[in-house]
Amino acid sequence: MLNQGSGSLPDTVETMRDSLDTSGTSSAQRAQKNAHTERKERKSARLSAWAAVVLAGVGLVGCASTSHVVASDKPGTYTVAASATGGRMAWARAHELATNEARDYCEQRGMQSSVNTETVSGVAVMTEHESSVSFECHPRF
Template sequence: MSSFNPIFSDHTSGEERAPAASQRQNQLATRARLLLAAIATCASLVGCASSTDVVATDKPGTYTVAASATGGRMAWARAHEHAVSEARDFCERRGMQSSVTTETVSGVEMMTEHASSVNFECHPKF
């Protein structure tokens, strides 16, 4: 005994395929909403970086500053840039230029905090 199911029918009438098309549209709309929510979540994490104050180290004329960032693969790059920028600003306020001597980094997993700590010196501008 065979039964007729218009949703799975091989007939070509547009009326018979309407429920399947509507279901596909709903699935696409749901996927689009989920994608937008994921993008918004990621965007809210991008650019979040913070740093410590610049402090003098035990070595005369050498300073240190640390920065951290979260959210995505580029978090280390944001932490690094933020630390280097703080060092540059510190020296420029003194009419000098910065020179990074060492850097220590941590954090490798995508959604963990990534950190960069730089030791630097200030030198006269040429």
């Protein structure tokens, strides 16, 4: 006769049956699957947070534009204007755009730019900041 104690064959079979779920996976396999799902969820949350940071940064950058270079009344002198909005540093972006446009204009002609005057307007946050640069193109030495 079989011993029906705690180490008996029916108890072992029942223990094995309990370790399997209805789909036939063991508790170790379920734990592994749960850990994989948790890793995917954490990765998805990190990507969502990163996307939110990027979108917030894009919103702070705002818009910027430049005008075409225009010859002024004084021969050999040109003017270009730039504007930027969004954030406290919009004036710096407007200044940089205007001076870069002046530099590029002169470089296309094999010359270098020399800024004569600059007029800046708009200092309040979230308003349009403008920079108007008057410049000349000089030969390179």
